[in-house]
Amino acid sequence: MEMLFSKSRSLTHFLQYYTKKYAVQQRCFESIKAGELQLDNYNEDDQQTLNFPGGRIPITTRMKFISESFEKRLPCYRVLDDDGDLIPGSIFEQVKKGLAVNMYSTMVALQIMDTIFYEAQRQGRLSFYLTSTGEEAINIASAAALTSDDIVLPQYREPGVLLWRGFTLEEFADQLFGNKNDYGKGRQMPIHYGSNKLNYFTVSSPLATQLPQAAGVAYSLKMDKKEACVVVYFGDGSTSEGDFHAGLNFAAVMESPVIFLCRNNGWAISTPVTEQFRSDGIAIKGQAYGIRSIRVDGNDALAVYSAIRAARQMAIKEQRPILVEAMTYRVSHHSTSDDSTKYRCVKEIEQWRTEKNPITRFRKWIQRNDWWGDQNETELRGNIRKQVVEAIQTAEKVEKPPLRDLFGDVYDKIPSNLQEQERFIRDSTKRYPKEYPFNVPV
Ligand SMILES: Cc1ncc(C[n+]2csc(CCOP(=O)(O)OP(=O)(O)O)c2C)c(N)n1
Numbered sequence: 001m002e003m004l005f006s007k008s009r010s011l012t013h014f015l016q017y018y019t020k021k022y023a024v025q026q027r028c029f030e031s032i033k034a035g036e037l038q039l040d041n042y043n044e045d046d047q048q049t050l051n052f053p054g055g056r057i058p059i060t061t062r063m064k065f066i067s068e069s070f071e072k073r074l075p076c077y078r079v080l081d082d083d084g085d086l087i088p089g090s091i092f093e094q095v096k097k098g099l100a101v102n103m104y105s106t107m108v109a110l111q112i113m114d115t116i117f118y119e120a121q122r123q124g125r126l127s128f129y130l131t132s133t134g135e136e137a138i139n140i141a142s143a144a145a146l147t148s149d150d151i152v153l154p155q156y157r158e159p160g161v162l163l164w165r166g167f168t169l170e171e172f173a174d175q176l177f178g179n180k181n182d183y184g185k186g187r188q189m190p191i192h193y194g195s196n197k198l199n200y201f202t203v204s205s206p207l208a209t210q211l212p213q214a215a216g217v218a219y220s221l222k223m224d225k226k227e228a229c230v231v232v233y234f235g236d237g238s239t240s241e242g243d244f245h246a247g248l249n250f251a252a253v254m255e256s257p258v259i260f261l262c263r264n265n266g267w268a269i270s271t272p273v274t275e276q277f278r279s280d281g282i283a284i285k286g287q288a289y290g291i292r293s294i295r296v297d298g299n300d301a302l303a304v305y306s307a308i309r310a311a312r313q314m315a316i317k318e319q320r321p322i323l324v325e326a327m328t329y330r331v332s333h334h335s336t337s338d339d340s341t342k343y344r345c346v347k348e349i350e351q352w353r354t355e356k357n358p359i360t361r362f363r364k365w366i367q368r369n370d371w372w373g374d375q376n377e378t379e380l381r382g383n384i385r386k387q388v389v390e391a392i393q394t395a396e397k398v399e400k401p402p403l404r405d406l407f408g409d410v411y412d413k414i415p416s417n418l419q420e421q422e423r424f425i426r427d428s429t430k431r432y433p434k435e436y437p438f439n440v441p442v
């Protein structure tokens, strides 16, 4: 009791705590009369049911185990075929010329940004990089289906969502170079972007931590009665983390308006999905948590756009989570620290890079609509290339954040161990000035 008092600090808190606890103990499930578990004739089919906490369950005399899989695999929702033609009879959200061209142009911008930043890393100008190659449609089409009030919790392969929301190439470059304009003050690895202004949480390295957080953020939107939802992105590999399960269950029970968007790209660094799980992918897992789910072709921008629009509508109107599994392929190496040709077939990578390319597929569709031509393509690519190169050249020259920024922003008052570390690093810079980066103000 003493502990409780010191935690809650006041008698009022203590009483509130006990009143709540007592109320919970008094709660009784509607389907159960206290103390009995009865068998009775109940439902319309005259089938016998059992009363259990949580509801009535039909009984059977057959000892039947649920199968570990369905006879057929869960189908994948698609609108455009591999050649960018509309599949007859497909149901999808209409996309007008302006939006379609904007989506296409941003996919191309993401592709070019990735190519040039990747090369800059190979030249030794950046410490690390990671591309979204092959997953441009998931990035851009999902972003296009949202509004700017929707809150994004990313993994790390979704910079296209930020690009769509207006993060500038300079802002990307500032983060990558960790210069003094970087919102994280150079304290994070490259690609850990974030933007308060654009409702985009900062990328965090430990996988899947964003999932339970997303359930909580969405619950706060619900409490504030906001006309918005949360979208949380994650990879197939991240679903092996406990946080995936906690996040889904939490959101289902709390009826949080959140879209769980899994990019199933076949790989988690060198681990293929066949070694990651034995289920038919991810969407199927939603049902076990009581979450409405869909599997969609992640390389079909129109299908992704339509599915996320529908998911958003349901999440907000019905105040519930939705799980979307977007099927795709990680065309790039995992990151600049990886060589994927060591563990997968080059032919397979090439096929996804060319024949199943989501950008080419969407381009074919907009060209058939007479919304795009070769001239537009040349101009767009030239312009973006120039802008990315300029952004790199500028960001590279900007001064790094001062040494003192390494120790701030976490504690209200810097604790003694950090003060000691600061003294130590300052001493070292004096003793070994040549070993210390010249462009970090001390
Ligand atoms: C908790 C945790 N475990 C392991 C890692 C190391 N790690 C970084 S990325 C990655 C693969 C993740 O794969 P996936 O979620 O499928 O995303 P993808 O890279 O394919 O987009 C791993 C294992 C980590 N960052 N965090």
Ligand SMILES: [Mg+2]
Pocket: 235, 236, 237, 263, 264, 265, 266, 267, 268, 269, 330
């Ligand atoms: Mg993956």
